Amino acid sequence: MHEPIAFVGSLDAREEAAFLAALRAALPEESLVPFRALTPAQREAVRVAVVANPDPAEVARLPRLAWIQSLWAGVERLVRDLGAAGVPIVRLVDPELARTMAEAVLAWTFFLQRDMPAYRRQQEAGIWRPLPYRAPAEMTVGLLGFGLLGAAAAGRLDEAGFRVAAWSRTPRARPGAEAGATLAGPDGLARLLAGSDAVVCLLPLTPATRGLLGAAQFAAMKPGAALMNFGRGPIVATDALLAALESGQLSHAVLDVFDTEPLPPESPLWRHPGVTVLPHVTAPTNPRSAAAIVAENLRGYRRTGRIPAAVDAARGY
Numbered sequence: 554m555h556e557p558i559a560f561v562g563s564l565d566a567r568e569e570a571a572f573l574a575a576l577r578a579a580l581p582e583e584s585l586v587p588f589r590a591l592t593p594a595q596r597e598a599v600r601v602a603v604v605a606n607p608d609p610a611e612v613a614r615l616p617r618l619a620w621i622q623s624l625w626a627g628v629e630r631l632v633r634d635l636g637a638a639g640v641p642i643v644r645l646v647d648p649e650l651a652r653t654m655a656e657a658v659l660a661w662t663f664f665l666q667r668d669m670p671a672y673r674r675q676q677e678a679g680i681w682r683p684l685p686y687r688a689p690a691e692m693t694v695g696l697l698g699f700g701l702l703g704a705a706a707a708g709r710l711d712e713a714g715f716r717v718a719a720w721s722r723t724p725r726a727r728p729g730a731e732a733g734a735t736l737a738g739p740d741g742l743a744r745l746l747a748g749s750d751a752v753v754c755l756l757p758l759t760p761a762t763r764g765l766l767g768a769a770q771f772a773a774m775k776p777g778a779a780l781m782n783f784g785r786g787p788i789v790a791t792d793a794l795l796a797a798l799e800s801g802q803l804s805h806a807v808l809d810v811f812d813t814e815p816l817p818p819e820s821p822l823w824r825h826p827g828v829t830v831l832p833h834v835t836a837p838t839n840p841r842s843a844a845a846i847v848a849e850n851l852r853g854y855r856r857t858g859r860i861p862a863a864v865d866a867a868r869g870y
């Protein structure tokens with residue numbers, strides 16, 4: 554029997570039980586122990602921690618940790634709190650998560666394409682007024698980020714007949730795109746913003762993406778374009794977004810992620826008619842599929858001693 558795997562998280566009891574049950578079912582050969590139940594000797598021995606919103610002080614009390622497996626795809630908090638310690642952080646790379654996000658991107662793109670926000674407002678005012686139909690082929694969706702989630706979203710949007718543009722840090726192969734690759738750099742961002750009817754943020758939060766979308770970027774977008782933020786809240790400057798919605802430069806924003814979550818009751822985003830607020834639900838981690846990924850990573854590590862590909866703490870993702 555190996556040393557135990559530590560489970561370090563601050564989840565509610567129901568969520569923690571669901572993750573522990575899924576992980577134990579996927580890893581019957583391992584002993585998975587919540588941090589609070591580890592004996593001092595076990596804490597000394599632990600080499601791997603599976604984490605979900607962990608308290609950094611608890612992780613720091615595992616002195617022989619070789620790597621950390623996150624149950625989330627976004628790891629900006631782990632990198633901020635634990636990156637300096639030098640313990641490799643492995644994020645969740647789960648095709649089921651990508652499928653869920655791609656489904657959400659397609660759903661909310663249809664919501665905008667079929668003018669649902671405008672019809673909602675018309676209904677509230679008792680107005681019967683058909684708006685001109687816009688086919689998917691007449692609409693360009695610009696994806697910021699072309700990683701696991703962005704590439705999956707592009708596939709669903711392509712299938713549905715939307716025109717798709719994408720932007721990433723390094724140009725990524727994208728058959729069918731102009732030049733066969735994603736856009737990159739400041740010029741690429743400017744081109745994507747100017748050419749998109751809806752912009753979808755699927756970027757990680759890093760020092761380079763914090764505040765990336767502000768007044769200048771909204772001014773550079775097509776008048777009447779829409780924004781969807783499914784990446785992380787602080788990538789978007791909220792005041793600038795509200796100003797762009799007020800002026801009509803942007804028609805609508807679908808926001809799943811915020812600077813502070815839960816979104817505070819006093820936030821003007823709650824009541825703005827141009828904003829759809831979602832409680833961080835576009836791509837929740839599925840305990841069962843996540844457990845299968847974690848099990849694969851752990852078994853590889855037990856077999857070979859090799860730590861799975863980890864995030865680059867300096868780059869931030």
Ligand code: NAP
Nearest residue numbers: 626627698699700701702721722723756757761783835836
């Ligand atoms: P990923 O595979 O690491 O992809 C990230 C993409 O962003 C890559 O294309 C990367 O460029 C690009 N990028 C990073 N920094 C950039 C920069 N400074 N300028 C331009 N492009 C940049 O990540 P993922 O799995 O797709 O996830 C993306 C994010 O989605 C996560 O970090 C998380 O914050 C968020 N998320 C949200 C939810 C939700 O429910 N709302 C769920 C899961 C994840 P390269 O291709 O050049 O590396």
